[in-house]
Amino acid sequence: MSVEIITIVSTILGIAVTVLLPPLYDGIHRKIRARIHCRVGPPIMQTWYDILKLMVKQDVIPETASKTFLYAPSISLAYLLLAAAMIPIVYWRTVFDFTCDIILVIYLLSSATVFLTLGSLGSGNIFAVEGARRELMIAILTELTVIFSFIAIAIRFNAIKFSSIFFQAMETYPAISSIVASLLLISCAYIEGFKLPFELPEAEPEIAGGSVIEYSGRRLALFKLSIFMKQFLLIAIAVNVIEPWSLSNPMLGLIITIVKVSIVYIVFAIWEPLFGRFRVYEALRSLLILCALSIIAVILSLIGV
Amino acid sequence: MLEIIFALFTLAALLGAFSPSKRWGHRISCMLSLFASLLLLDVSIQALEGSPITLKLLQGIIVLPLEMDMLSAFFSMVFGIVFTIVSLYSLKYIEEGYTDRGSGLRIHALCLPIFMASMVAVILVRSGFWLIFAWELMSLSSFILVVYEHKRQDVRNAGLIYFAMSHAAAALLIVVVLTLASHTSPLSFLYSSLSSAYKSLDPHVAMCLAILFTIAMGIKSGVVPLHFWLPRAHPAAPSNISALLSGIMVKTSIFLLLYFTTKIFYPAIEIGALILVLGILSILIGCLYAVPQNDCKVLLAYSTIGHIGYIWLALGAGLMIYAYSGQFALYASLLISAGLFHLMNHAFFKSLLFMVTGNVILKTETRDMDILGGLGKAMPFTSFIAMIGILSLIGLPIFNGFASKWMIYVTGISSPAMDHLTMLIHLGVALALFGGTLTAIYSIKFYSEIFTGQSRVKVAKGDVSPIITVPEAVLAIACIVFGIFPGAALSVIFKPVSTLIPEISVYTLAEGVKFYLSLLVIPSTMPLTSVCFTLLAVFIPIAFGILYALAHPLKTRVEAPWLGGYKFDIHEIKFPASSLYAGFEKLVSPLYRVKFPTVKVRYPEPNADKVLVSPWVKLGAFLGEVKRIQVGRVQVYVGVLFILLIIVLVARVLG
Numbered sequence: 001m002s003v004e005i006i007t008i009v010s011t012i013l014g015i016a017v018t019v020l021l022p023p024l025y026d027g028i029h030r031k032i033r034a035r036i037h038c039r040v041g042p043p044i045m046q047t048w049y050d051i052l053k054l055m056v057k058q059d060v061i062p063e064t065a066s067k068t069f070l071y072a073p074s075i076s077l078a079y080l081l082l083a084a085a086m087i088p089i090v091y092w093r094t095v096f097d098f099t100c101d102i103i104l105v106i107y108l109l110s111s112a113t114v115f116l117t118l119g120s121l122g123s124g125n126i127f128a129v130e131g132a133r134r135e136l137m138i139a140i141l142t143e144l145t146v147i148f149s150f151i152a153i154a155i156r157f158n159a160i161k162f163s164s165i166f167f168q169a170m171e172t173y174p175a176i177s178s179i180v181a182s183l184l185l186i187s188c189a190y191i192e193g194f195k196l197p198f199e200l201p202e203a204e205p206e207i208a209g210g211s212v213i214e215y216s217g218r219r220l221a222l223f224k225l226s227i228f229m230k231q232f233l234l235i236a237i238a239v240n241v242i243e244p245w246s247l248s249n250p251m252l253g254l255i256i257t258i259v260k261v262s263i264v265y266i267v268f269a270i271w272e273p274l275f276g277r278f279r280v281y282e283a284l285r286s287l288l289i290l291c292a293l294s295i296i297a298v299i300l301s302l303i304g305v
Numbered sequence: 306m307l308e309i310i311f312a313l314f315t316l317a318a319l320l321g322a323f324s325p326s327k328r329w330g331h332r333i334s335c336m337l338s339l340f341a342s343l344l345l346l347d348v349s350i351q352a353l354e355g356s357p358i359t360l361k362l363l364q365g366i367i368v369l370p371l372e373m374d375m376l377s378a379f380f381s382m383v384f385g386i387v388f389t390i391v392s393l394y395s396l397k398y399i400e401e402g403y404t405d406r407g408s409g410l411r412i413h414a415l416c417l418p419i420f421m422a423s424m425v426a427v428i429l430v431r432s433g434f435w436l437i438f439a440w441e442l443m444s445l446s447s448f449i450l451v452v453y454e455h456k457r458q459d460v461r462n463a464g465l466i467y468f469a470m471s472h473a474a475a476a477l478l479i480v481v482v483l484t485l486a487s488h489t490s491p492l493s494f495l496y497s498s499l500s501s502a503y504k505s506l507d508p509h510v511a512m513c514l515a516i517l518f519t520i521a522m523g524i525k526s527g528v529v530p531l532h533f534w535l536p537r538a539h540p541a542a543p544s545n546i547s548a549l550l551s552g553i554m555v556k557t558s559i560f561l562l563l564y565f566t567t568k569i570f571y572p573a574i575e576i577g578a579l580i581l582v583l584g585i586l587s588i589l590i591g592c593l594y595a596v597p598q599n600d601c602k603v604l605l606a607y608s609t610i611g612h613i614g615y616i617w618l619a620l621g622a623g624l625m626i627y628a629y630s631g632q633f634a635l636y637a638s639l640l641i642s643a644g645l646f647h648l649m650n651h652a653f654f655k656s657l658l659f660m661v662t663g664n665v666i667l668k669t670e671t672r673d674m675d676i677l678g679g680l681g682k683a684m685p686f687t688s689f690i691a692m693i694g695i696l697s698l699i700g701l702p703i704f705n706g707f708a709s710k711w712m713i714y715v716t717g718i719s720s721p722a723m724d725h726l727t728m729l730i731h732l733g734v735a736l737a738l739f740g741g742t743l744t745a746i747y748s749i750k751f752y753s754e755i756f757t758g759q760s761r762v763k764v765a766k767g768d769v770s771p772i773i774t775v776p777e778a779v780l781a782i783a784c785i786v787f788g789i790f791p792g793a794a795l796s797v798i799f800k801p802v803s804t805l806i807p808e809i810s811v812y813t814l815a816e817g818v819k820f821y822l823s824l825l826v827i828p829s830t831m832p833l834t835s836v837c838f839t840l841l842a843v844f845i846p847i848a849f850g851i852l853y854a855l856a857h858p859l860k861t862r863v864e865a866p867w868l869g870g871y872k873f874d875i876h877e878i879k880f881p882a883s884s885l886y887a888g889f890e891k892l893v894s895p896l897y898r899v900k901f902p903t904v905k906v907r908y909p910e911p912n913a914d915k916v917l918v919s920p921w922v923k924l925g926a927f928l929g930e931v932k933r934i935q936v937g938r939v940q941v942y943v944g945v946l947f948i949l950l951i952i953v954l955v956a957r958v959l960g
Contacts, residue, residue, distance in 0.1 A: 055851075058859040062866035066681040066757050068692070071849075078848040079702070085844075100715040104702065106738065107711070111701045114745050121753035124679070125866040129758060129880040136746055137889045143742040151735050160718050214866055218852055280888045288892070298735075302728075 010091030010250040018084035018236075021258065022228035023047040025265040032269035047228075054221035062214045064124025069214070072119025073222035076112040080229045083108040086162070089236045090253040092170060092244070093163035100160045102150050105237075109146075112230050113139050113192075116211070116223065123214035131210020134280055135201035141287035142188045146234070148294035149181035149188075153241055155301040156181075169244035177301035178241055184294050185238035190268055191287070193231035197275035198283055206277070235264050306348045307360050307371050307429065313341035314422035321414025332396060334414035338421055339392040345425060346385030352378035353797060366492060370431040375801035380428045380560050382797070383649050386783070387552050387656050388421050390776040394660055395545040397772040402543070402667050409453060413543075420446040420549065427557045433482035434494035436561075440478060444471035447554060451542040460541045467538035469904055470524055470531075474558075477521035481514050485569075500569040515570045518562075519579055525558035528617055529586040532610050533903045536594075539609065540602035540672070544663025547602060551609040552656035556648055559616060563641070566624055567805045577625025578729065580617050585733045587614025590899075592743035596750070597890045597897065599882050600672050601662050604751055605655065608698065611740055612651045618737060619644030619713045622720065622730045627806060629723050634808040635817050639716040642802045642814065646794055647709035650787060654697040654706060657780040658751075661691045664769045664777075665755055669762050674754040674882035681756040684768045686778075688756040693781040695748040697788070700741060705784050708791035710741060746886065754882040761879055792818075 027044040034041025043049075061070070083105050086096045098104070113135070120132040156178045157165045169178075191198045201211045215223050239260040240247060246256035278286065314337075321334025352358055352373045362369040373381060399413055423446060426439035448471065452464035486494050488502040503511055520531070527535035535555075539547050566576055591611030598604040623640030626633045664687045665680060666672060681688040693704070700706035717734040720727055768774060787794045799814040868878075890897065934945055 059861040061861055061863050063863050064679075064759070064866050066688070067685075068757065074848040074852050075845065077851075078844040081844040081847065082702075100711075100718065103711060103714050103718075103738070107700070107702055107707065107741075110742065110745060114699060114701065114749065117749060118753065121749070122681075122757045123866065124758055126758075126868065126878050126880055129753075129885075132753075133880075133885050134888075136749060137886055140742055140746055140889055144739050147735060147738045147742075151731075154718075160715075208867075208869060222848070222851065281891060284888050284892050 006091065006250060007093055007095050010088075010253070011085055011094045011096070013250060013254060014087065014089035014091075014094065015081060015084045017089055017254065017257070018080075018229055018232055019225070021261070022232040023051055023225065025232070025261065026228055028262070029265055029269040029272075032266065033273055036270070036273045051221045051225060054216075054224075055218050057217040059217045059219070061216075062123055062125060065214065066122040066124070068115075068118045068122035069120075069124075070122075070219070072115045072122065073215070073219045073226060076115035076119075076226045077222050077229075079108045079111045079115070080226055080233065083112075083233055084229065087233055087237055088162050088166055088240065088247065090247070090257055091250040092166040092247040092253075097163050098161065101162055102154060102160055102165075105162075105233075106143075106147060106150060109230055109233065110139070110143055112226055116226060119215075119219075119223070120211035125214050127207045127209070127213045128211055130207050131201040131203070131213070134203075135211055137280070137284060138191060138198065138200065138287065141284060141291055142191050145184055145287070145290045145294045146188050148291070148298050149184045152181040152294070152297040152301040153178050155298065166240065166244050166247055169241060170248060174242060175301070176305045177297050177303075180293065180297040180300065182238035182241045184290060184297060185234050185241075186264055187290055189231045189234035189238070189264075190271075192234065193227060193268075195268060196272050197278040199277055200280060200283055203277060232261070235261055239264060306344070307358060307373065308362070310341050310344050310348065310425065311422055313337055313344065314418040314425075317341065317418035318415050318422075321418065322411055327410045328400065331399065331410045331414040334418055335392050335396040338418045339389060341418070342385050342388035342392055342421070345381055346389065348373065349378045349381035349385055353382065353800060366494070367434060368432065368495070369435050370495065371429045372431045373429060375804045376560070376564060377428050379645065379798060379801045380556065381425065383556070383652050384421075384425060384428070384553055387549070387652050387780075390780055391545050391548055391552075391656065391660075392417075392421075393776040394548075394663070394773060397770050398545050398660075398663055398667065399543065401770070401773075402663070412449060413453065416446045416449045417546075420450060420546075424549075424553055424557050428560045431496045432494045433486060433496070433499055437475065437479055437482060440475055443554070443557070444468070444475060447471075447546070447550065450546045451538050451550075453543050453546065454541070463534075463537035463541035466534045466904055470534040474521045474524040477517050477524075481518045481521070484510075484514060496569060503570055511570070512573065512575065515566070515573060515576050516579065518565055518570075519576060519583075522558040522562040523583055526555045526562075526613050526617070527587075527610050528583040528613060529590040529610065530901050532587065532591070533901050535610060536603050536606040539606040539659075540600060544602070544659050544666060547605075547662075548656040548659040551606065551659055552652045555609065555613055556652060559613075559620070559648060563620060563805065572624060572628035574625055574628045574726070577621050577623075577628055578726070580621030581625060581729060581733060582621075584614045584617030584619075584621050585736055587611060587617060588733075588737050588740040589614075592740040592747070593893065593896060595747040596743060596886055597883075598747075599674050601665070601674050601677070601751055601755060602659070602672050604674075604747055605658055605662065608744065608747065609651075609655055611744065612647070612655070612698075614740070615710065615713060615737060616644045616648050616651070618733050619647065619717070622717055622733065625726060625730075626720055626723065629726065631808060633721050633723075634806050635813060636716060636720050638799075638802045638806045638809045638814055639817055640713070640720070641805065642795065642798050643709060643712035643716050645798045645802065646712060646791070647706075649794065649798075650697065650705040650709045650784070653780050653783050653787070654694050657690065657777055657784065658694040658698065660773075660777050660780075661687060661694060664773060667769050667773070668764055669760075671762065674750070676761045677755045677882075678758040678879055679756075679760040680764065683764045683766050684756075686768050686774050690774065690777050690781045691752060691756060693784055695752045697784040699745045699748045703785075703788050705787040705791070705794075708788055708794075710737075712791075714738065746889075750882060750885055754885070759879045 026047040030046060031041045031044055086094060086101050086105055088094050117132040117135055120128040153165060154160050156175055157168045159165050159168060194202050203210055212220060212223055243260060247253045317334045317337030321330045324330035324333060358373040360371040395417060423439050423443035427443060430436050430439055448464055448468045451467055452460055454460045485499040485502045486492060488505060489498040524531045539550050542550060587610050591607050591614055595604050595607035595611065598607060619640050623637040627637035668684060669677060671677060697704040697706040700710045714734050717730050720730050795818060799811045803809055803811045803814060
């Protein structure tokens with residue numbers, strides 16, 4: 001098989017993995033959490049069943065909704081699909097191999113957040129506004145962390161595009177700075193996936209679903225899928241930076257990536273039941289620690305550690 | 306051609322001010338400005354195609370040379386587009402919103418064309434003497450337009466601060482020009498003579514002059530820490546004027562900065578670094594201070610500071626790299642191109658957003674985002690345009706803001722190794738990325754607090770007049786077009802850049818873009834289309850396909866929003882804009898307490914009254930007394946004549 005065909009196949013594989021796996025991981029997450037709560041818990045496929053069921057439900061739309069409410073979930077999904085096509089998930093390069101695609105990916109991921117919050121704000125429900133503003137305030141600090149982590153990785157491998165980064169990562173040993181940066185990316189993924197103690201935007205007992213309160217049917221399914229996909233993409237980048245050697249072969253990469261990401265999700269699932277929800281200000285203040293760590297990661301990579 | 310443009314602007318001003326009907330005078334003034342702007346656009350496009358225009362008026366020491374070279378032509382093109390739109394917009398906007406302000410219409414009709422003409426003059430003149438003249442004319446006419454609503458105390462304060470700061474900039478400019486001119490022999494204010502004078506100066510003096518000049522331009526651009534006038538003056542003006550101030554006027558100083566630092570001064574690392582650092586500061590402070598604003602125009606004004614920061618960052622880094630070594634000229638010219646590209650895009654979307662705020666003010670007569678809200682239902686077209694505007698402002702992929710910002714990031718990151726200077730550029734790019742996040746935050750606030758949610762003011766349904774919305778729509782289309790085809794804009798921008806940095810040709814730049822910015826341009830297949838757009842063109846239909854392919858047989862149900870089971874009047878429970886990001890503002894509150902330099906306003910009114918106003922008041926009172934003799938009875942007139950006759954006779958006898 002020539003290199004081009006492998007690249008094309010691995011890109012399509014990457015997109016497929018990004019769409020199909022995240023709900024499954026959420027199912028695993030729910031199962032483990034239920035077990036820790038001494039419940040039986042739903043089957044692992046439950047999140048997928050939920051999404052498929054939502055897909056065929058009748059739409060209910062609030063009378064205060066604006067156009068952004070109607071179209072935002074689809075647009076954010078489109079941005080995330082594009083991001084999935086550009087991030088090497090199962091192979092060290094993709095078809096869309098451009099200079100400085102790192103910054104494009106940062107922008108695509110935050111574009112998805114922008115549209116999801118615009119959708120919530122567009123619903124005209126005050127609970128949704130509360131959810132969206134929490135999401136945005138958290139996003140400011142997590143974005144800062146993500147930016148500095150990417151910069152630390154870029155400085156470590158002296159490259160600003162994914163293919164060069166992973167190509168060099170496969171050649172060399174992992175450095176402390178890139179591992180710290182990857183762990184920070186994973187933490188950001190945890191926070192952006194609205195897990196406790198950062199489950200502020202949706203906070204079911206407090207603001208009744210918050211940002212998703214007015215969404216229903218297909219739009220809710222796309223909204224949920226977008227959040228899952230965004231989380232998955234950040235994790236995928238991070239674990240591939242920590243362990244890049246399996247990316248030399250798409251099939252091996254696929255299997256190992258699934259395993260690596262599973263480990264991360266299992267840690268998430270064990271981690272989450274330990275916490276209650278932060279108050280908004282506490283959450284923001286604790287995120288400052290992540291920002292500080294990301295700056296330390298940049299300094300470490302500048303030193304060359 | 307150039308003299309016709311200026312003649313048309315002058316004619317517009319005169320007809321506007323002195324025509325018998327206020328309303329028609331205003332209309333004629335706007336229409337003539339429109340024609341002049343279209344002519345300017347036409348001339349600039351011709352000049353960009355390779356026929357620079359030069360013109361010399363007057364003789365002797367005050368010779369007035371006008372030149373439209375590539376750089377001026379590029380700026381004129383941007384100016385022409387925005388002027389055309391704003392002229393058309395002003396036509397209806399000022400009439401609808403500001404008619405009850407006495408002689409306001411006349412003053413507006415007089416000053417708007419003069420303001421536009423003086424901004425064009427600043428970028429076309431090639432003589433220090435006339436530069437100062439045009440600069441002062443620009444400051445004065447814009448000051449009069451800023452204090453259009455002069456009956457309000459805050460507007461007067463803002464206007465006076467603006468006037469003071471404009472003159473601080475003008476004073477520095479005069480110092481620089483006169484110092485340079487004093488070293489010419491014979492005395493000449495021509496740029497070419499100033500340039501040779503600069504090169505003969507002592508290096509330390511030369512450096513001081515360049516720094517003074519940068520500070521002067523910094524004041525006019527509103528870079529931190531010289532920015533304090535901008536968030537007061539820009540919102541105080543009527544929205545069409547704010548669009549010109551934020552979209553165009555701050556760019557004249559960037560033109561001068563670029564022109565002087567490359568063509569008159571010799572490139573210096575220190576100047577580039579100064580511009581770069583001021584740019585970084587502006588990005589951070591501008592974006593951070595935009596977040597807590599509740600007045601939508603103040604928010605946009607702070608956002609202008611942030612975006613001017615992006616442009617200064619790119620230009621400063623470019624100049625610094627160019628000064629460091631001539632062999633990095635390609636990076637330098639790519640960075641300068643990125644800056645100019647962002648300048649153009651910013652002119653488009655910021656004018657657009659200020660004009661959109663104008664629509665909102667026309668409809669609701671308030672700018673307070675605590676009160677505004679839910680206008681998306683009443684003004685669907687305006688809200689759609691505003692959406693395009695803020696998406697360009699945030700810089701989402703496929704909008705023009707993304708193309709230029711991304712170009713700044715990429716060229717900044719891939720800049721060559723130059724000791725510690727590279728680290729400064731990289732730091733700048735990292736902070737600019739964070740500034741992008743903050744931009745998203747305040748843009749979302751701007752849109753959602755005005756157009757979605759619930760309002761506390763009741764507004765009538767129905768959008769504003771199409772004469773107002775259609776010009777805005779043109780700018781919105783421009784935002785999308787230059788986002789989808791950034792190559793089209795870049796092919797224009799490379800021409801002036803290759804004249805500024807002679808080592809690099811347009812062809813080399815185009816090759817450089819293919820190498821460094823392959824994302825923006827697909828080299829062979831689709832020469833001008835951005836890759837982003839091509840990809841999104843595939844994915845957006847897929848995402849929407851999921852939404853509509855599975856359409857449910859039952860009709861979509863519309864229900865009241867769920868508010869915890871209670872029945873509220875939906876208008877009573879609006880989330881106020883001031884508390885939208887309260888947590889974040891508390892977190893970074895130390896940064897909001899930074900004291901920036903500012904000037905205090907004190908009115909010289911009492912004295913001015915004594916000298917200027919009260920004699921006329923007394924004269925009026927006296928004439929009122931004189932009027933009493935006109936009572937309409939012949940006997941009184943005969944009596945007055947008789948008395949006068951006696952006085953004359955007595956005078957005759959005595960004299």
